[in-house]
Amino acid sequence: MSDLAIVDRRFIARGEERSSTLKFALWLTPWIALLAFGLYAAFLCLYYGLNQTNMDNRFAFGLWIFADLSVIAMGAGAFFTGFLVYILKQEELKPVLNSAVVVGLVCYSGAVGVLMVDVGQPLRAWFTFWHPNTHSMLTEVTFCISTYLMILILEYLPVLLRNRQLQKIPSFLVFEHQFHKLVPVLAAVGAFLSFFHQGSLGGLYGVLRGRPFAFREHFAIWPTTFFLFILSAIAVGPSFLLLVVATVETVTGKKLVEESVLRKLGFISGILLGVYVAAKSIDTIVWLNITSPSVGFAPWEYYAYKPFGSAILFSEIVLLGLLPAFLLIFPKTRARRGWLVFAAVLTCGGVLLNRFVLTVQTLALPTLAFDDFLKYIPSWQEVATFGAVVAYGVIVYSLSYRYLPLFGHSKGEDKHVSVG
């Protein structure tokens, strides 16, 4: 082994098989390239201004906001798995808990990173804390997400500190030992915060009385989209986690968790997806027949513009909602890895479509009688910046998988799972 490989091996836990240093470097290279390119695109936007994007006064939200919402919905697996393990005592999900934390950390930190490029004056981000507007859903989102990101970083800390070399530092290991005992507290707080910010992200659109396509009936101060977003987030979180673990197993060629764990994630996802589809169907019927017409917007009008016809609504609720729910709930399909993964992909697709519909389609649709239906295609700078987030996620996860005990020890004993 070369000297570099020997040093690299020292950071990998004893008894764990990982690919050679060279192979790992080759794996990381394209992702690092994508990250670098995306960072360059982000730099252009920060330096020259948001005119580098294809957003405009009518499409004030674009690819980035859609990406943020999607990524935060899928990162919901972090808090929800923690909630399931520590609060609902579903111990068999423990093996994927560390992975869930990494996925959550990557999703939220990536989303916050993109947001800092998306806003016109990133240095003013702290103004929301100084002049909070309690009527605004966005204030709630800001407070919750910043606190939750803090929690995710704290939850990642014990995983990090169990690296083979880092744990040789006594103070680090003792700290991890003590901190680990309090992780259930963080899991509970994380679940509380996540409930609110996943909901408020939905609330962002449900309160827009100026956009009847998005506006919904309210329960107290919260529009139905608040609750629908929470439901869809906890439905998609386990599915996305399942996909991540299945992908890692395929890429590394190793069996990392029992199949029953993935099936359980799928089952939970399926049940919640079913509830979500039912709730959304009722909500859609009320919106189409009561809410929207009451302000003079005929519902079928929304779907008069190709390619955003009513097929989108059908896809969202049936093809990418009801269908994967069935596949995930029925034992026969859930038992086959192929169907399980396919259903999880459909679930993620459905939630992505829902976020797309509420961000991009809302803005594309006309409001004034003499408005046009508008088109928007993201610029390469926008796509590259988002690509950087994906690359960042893959890199962080890859590094965590290689150097940290994400799945406990493969030798079978003491699967010490740090966090929730």
Added chain:
Amino acid sequence: MFPWVDGFHWTVMHVVFLTIFGLVLLTVLATFAWSLFRTASDLRSHRAAEVCWHNNFSQLPEAERHCRHEFSGRVIHRVCPNAFDCQHCDMYEAFAAMPAPALRHNPGVGYSDQLLYHRGHTWVQPNEDGTFAIGLDEFAQHLIGQPDAVKLPRKGSAIQHDGIAWRITKNGREIRVRAPLDGTILATGGPQSPWYLRVKPNGAVDLRHLLQGPEVAGWLESEMDRLQIQLRTPGSEPALADGGMLMPELMEALPGADWDEVLSATFLDA
């Protein structure tokens, strides 16, 4: 947020929202601060060594967790569930009462019946004045050879059982040698001296966890088997040769071997 900020109006909503947020933030910071506080108190009261050792032990593969009673032949196969902590093992009395079968071991490396051996390859010699001498056993010495550097603890400092006693550097690798018992350093020696450390124990000493007599031979034979498997040419089949003597300066003789693996297993480190 403050009275002098232009245009900001406090409402009930603000109080509710900011109170809840404040509580959440406080909880999060409190868990972090509490952990730091407990860490500091653990470090001060020397409980750190115990925590670190339990963590290291949990990461040892099963094949490196033989119960010491295997070596004396009292049990055929048992994996230690207790971090080699014979003092707090509820099976120890039962095992110790059993007769030890007369086994013939030929470990291929020297040891002494007068010394007490720790699983991390140090030996302990009780002195008449109640102090103890601690040294590195022949197995470890032959493995390492002539150290490049040795970092010994200061006179007057404390060592903890299963904590780190001293460090040896060889060929760019740092080896952390574990302490076989609790005590205070009275004097330090080194590779050129007959011992590495002279230690005054803390109060009454229970050394039942240390190996002595015929079981040492059984242990060293098991260690030699492990060594042979770990040092074999990569790709070859494992073979356990009987007989033969362990040669000194092994790290010099076999520079290409996976020494990180061998040393971790030998010195019970990560």
Added chain:
Amino acid sequence: MSARYGMVIDLDRCTGCGACMVACAAENNVPPLPPRATDRTGLTPMLVHKVNNGVEGAGRREAFIPIACMHCANETPCVSVCPQQAVEVDKATGIVMQIPQRCLGCRYCMTACPYHARYFNWWDPSWPPGMEKTLNPGVATRMRGVVEKCNLCHARLHTAMEKAAAAGKKEIDMADYVPACVEACPTNAIQFGDLANSEDAASQAAHSPDAFRLLARLGTEPKIYYKSRQAWVRALAERSPNGHPTEAQHV
């Protein structure tokens, strides 16, 4: 003072000349934008839309609708959504105020506004050499990355208030407070006044049977009224019931 300043725009008089747009840009120090700016990335706090009745041939009728911030009076959409209270309704005047120095540039208010009356500074403002002499000293320029919109020429209100205070009067003289677009319109299509004052001409015009407000059914209570004797123009107030919205072009 508790006024509710608003406008009544007579669409039968609007010729689509765009003088109001130019006057607004001049008054508010709107910077010229680079060549690659489009009508969707432009800074036009007053924007005139061209509309038609959807008929081709001899029956075709066209009109122009100037759109600026409606200064919505009820649950103002942009005020409730701003995360850092950079938008406020001034209780004394009913004007919806934008605070550029506090604006984060998140553009949430822009998605909330159904009238598309808010504009983002996509570029750093820059004026060609010499043009800085045309800047209006009473209005602060804005930086890149913040949202701006019509504020009913609030600087002119300030000037009127200072004049009234200097003369020892409590109320301003409405002759002193004339927004730039009102002043510039060659056909006097825009009437500006205090809608809360029943003796104000604009307030009376707002109650005329030909007056309407855009998207009134949304319930935002805009304070910009429009007036037209042509029924097809008045029908543009709400989304077209037959699902074929007339196409618009901007002037």
